[in-house]
Amino acid sequence: MTSSQEAPAYPLIRRAGLNGLLVSFAGSLSEPSNRAALAFRSAVDALALDGVAETMASLASVFVRFDPSLLPHSVLEARLQDLLTAQDWSLAALPAGRRFWRVPTVYGTELAPQLAEAADAAGMTEAQAIDSLGSARVRVLTIGFAPGQPYLGSLGPEWDLPRQTGLTPKVPRGALVQAIRQFVLFATSAPTGWRHVGQTGLTLFEPEAAHPFALRPGDEMVFEPVSKPDFLKHCQEDSRRGGAIVSEIAA
Amino acid sequence: MSGLRILRIGPAASVQDLGRPGLLGQGVSQGGAADPLALAEGAALLRQDPGFAALEMGGMGGEFEAAGPLRIALTGAPMAAALDGEALAWNASHRMEAGQRLSIGAARSGVYGYLHLGGGIATDPLLGARAVHLMAGLGQAAKAGDFLPGGQDQNMETGLALTAEDRFQGGELRIVESFQSHLFPDEVRSRFTATAFSRGSRANRMGIEMVSDGEGFAAAGQLNILSEVILPGDVQMTGDGKPFVLLRECQTTGGYPRIGTVLPCDLPKVAQAQAGAAFRFRWISLEEGLEAQAKSDAAVKALPSACKPLLRDPAAIRDLLSYQLISGAVSADADPFATGETQ
Numbered sequence: 144m145t146s147s148q149e150a151p152a153y154p155l156i157r158r159a160g161l162n163g164l165l166v167s168f169a170g171s172l173s174e175p176s177n178r179a180a181l182a183f184r185s186a187v188d189a190l191a192l193d194g195v196a197e198t199m200a201s202l203a204s205v206f207v208r209f210d211p212s213l214l215p216h217s218v219l220e221a222r223l224q225d226l227l228t229a230q231d232w233s234l235a236a237l238p239a240g241r242r243f244w245r246v247p248t249v250y251g252t253e254l255a256p257q258l259a260e261a262a263d264a265a266g267m268t269e270a271q272a273i274d275s276l277g278s279a280r281v282r283v284l285t286i287g288f289a290p291g292q293p294y295l296g297s298l299g300p301e302w303d304l305p306r307q308t309g310l311t312p313k314v315p316r317g318a319l320v321q322a323i324r325q326f327v328l329f330a331t332s333a334p335t336g337w338r339h340v341g342q343t344g345l346t347l348f349e350p351e352a353a354h355p356f357a358l359r360p361g362d363e364m365v366f367e368p369v370s371k372p373d374f375l376k377h378c379q380e381d382s383r384r385g386g387a388i389v390s391e392i393a394a
Numbered sequence: 395m396s397g398l399r400i401l402r403i404g405p406a407a408s409v410q411d412l413g414r415p416g417l418l419g420q421g422v423s424q425g426g427a428a429d430p431l432a433l434a435e436g437a438a439l440l441r442q443d444p445g446f447a448a449l450e451m452g453g454m455g456g457e458f459e460a461a462g463p464l465r466i467a468l469t470g471a472p473m474a475a476a477l478d479g480e481a482l483a484w485n486a487s488h489r490m491e492a493g494q495r496l497s498i499g500a501a502r503s504g505v506y507g508y509l510h511l512g513g514g515i516a517t518d519p520l521l522g523a524r525a526v527h528l529m530a531g532l533g534q535a536a537k538a539g540d541f542l543p544g545g546q547d548q549n550m551e552t553g554l555a556l557t558a559e560d561r562f563q564g565g566e567l568r569i570v571e572s573f574q575s576h577l578f579p580d581e582v583r584s585r586f587t588a589t590a591f592s593r594g595s596r597a598n599r600m601g602i603e604m605v606s607d608g609e610g611f612a613a614a615g616q617l618n619i620l621s622e623v624i625l626p627g628d629v630q631m632t633g634d635g636k637p638f639v640l641l642r643e644c645q646t647t648g649g650y651p652r653i654g655t656v657l658p659c660d661l662p663k664v665a666q667a668q669a670g671a672a673f674r675f676r677w678i679s680l681e682e683g684l685e686a687q688a689k690s691d692a693a694v695k696a697l698p699s700a701c702k703p704l705l706r707d708p709a710a711i712r713d714l715l716s717y718q719l720i721s722g723a724v725s726a727d728a729d730p731f732a733t734g735e736t737q
Binding site for chain 1: 622
C-alpha cells in the first residue's frame, strides 16, 4: 500500500476509507487526466472482479469500492497496479457508446442573468461570449454532487474565472453555469457559486423513467445559442429535452 | 391492505431502508437510514428482512392509526410510545388491531427513532429502493394524512424485545486514514485525536458538525484540491478548519479536504448524538478497522437470536385473556426465555 505520507507521484493508488481504493492520475484537471480516469474506470469494470461493489470516475481519479473480506486490499491494489502499468492511460481511447448532445440554449436575458457579468470577467462583449461559449464542444468530465449532474469542460483559459464570493440562492433546473474553465448543467434547482450564463430545457434526471439519467461521463455537448422565443418554442414542443438532439459518437 | 395512517408527525420523519448503493457514478449517494443498526434491530424483532423499509423519526414521533391488524416494532432513539394510551416497550415488537392508535413522543436520548411494520413499509420503490433521499429529490418527508402501506407479512410473532447497543450518548469514534489524510500535518492529526469535541448545532442526514475549543484543523493547500469522491464517515474540514462527519446522504463528491474516515460501525453514534454530546476520535490502523467492522457485522447478523420474549407484568396487562398464552409445543423443562429464534 502506498503510504499516505509520501509525496504524490502520479498515477498513484491510495486508500479511501475502510473499503475503497482511489486511483488518481493527476492532482489537477486536464484533458489527459480526465481521459485516463474515464478509460481506466471502464477497464476496471471490464475486469469484473469478485468483491468489487462499484466504481466511479471523478475529474481525474477512479474510485473502487469493494468488500475486503472477499477481495483483500493487497490483492485489489496489485490488480489495479498491473492495470495501471499495462498502458499509458492518458492516451487511451474514451469509453465506447458515448453520445453527442446539441442543446438549444438561451444566453443572457432574464432567463440567464449573469452572462454580462461573466463576459466582462472574461474580457469579452456579450456577443463574443455567446460565440465562444456557444461553439465550445465540451465533455462530461464527471457526474456528481447531485443526481445526473455533469461537470463539463474544458473551456479555454479565458474562462478560468473564479467562483463568485457569494452564492446565487437558486438557479432553475437546466441552468448552465460557468466557472474555472468548466460548465455545470443543473439537474435540479439549487444554489450555486457559479455564474448563470445560459438556460436550457434539458431534463437530466427522471427518477421514474426507465433510463433515469440522461448523460454518461464521456458524452460531449454543445450549447447552441438560440433566441428566447425559439428557446421557449423548443421547451413547449419538447418538455423533456428542450429540443436537444442526440447522436452516437462513432468509436 | 393493512398499514398505518399518519395523524400527526414531526418535521423530520421519512421512510428509509438501506438506500441505493451503486449509483455514485450517477451522482446519487447511498442515503438510507441514518442508523442502519436500528433497521437491523427492527427486522430482527419482526423476524424479517433487514432491507425492509421503516419510518425514521428525527427527534420526535407522531400519532398513527392502524388500518388493519398489523405488527410493529420500535427501535433506535428511545421515545415514549403508547398504544391507545397504554405504554409500549421500546426495542420491542407489538401487535396493533384495526383502529388502534399509536402515539410516539420526543426522543429521550439520541435522535432517530424507527417505527417498523410487519412486512416492511411497502411504498413504491424509486431507483431500486424506498429510502427518501431529499438531497437527490427522491421522495418526500412524511406528513400528516399520509398512509404507510404494510407489505405482505409472513409472520405472526410479536412480544419480542432486544437489549439495544447504547449509541445515543456520543463517545469514541474510530477513524482510519484516507487519501487526503497526508494533507494534514502530523501536528494537526495528533491534536485532532487529543481534542474533546461536542456535537454542534448544524446537523442533518447529510452530516454532523463537531465543535471544539481552540484553533481549527486546517490542511495544507486547503482551497486548491480537486473534488474527489466522498465516503460516509469522512471527516471533512470546512474553510475555517471545522470538522463535519459526513453521513450516507451527503453529496457524492466534494472539494473540502478530509482528515480521515470514521468506521461505518461507529456512524450510528454520530447520527444519534444530540447537540452537545461529547466525542473523541481515535486513529486506528486499517487492520484494526477491518477487524472492528467485521466484529460489528457479526453482531448484527446475530441480532435475531438476541431477541427475547418481552417480559410483562401480567397485572399491567389489561386484556390478558386476549393474549395467546400457550403457543406451539412447549416442553416443561425448556427455558422459555432462552431463545426467541424461529428459523
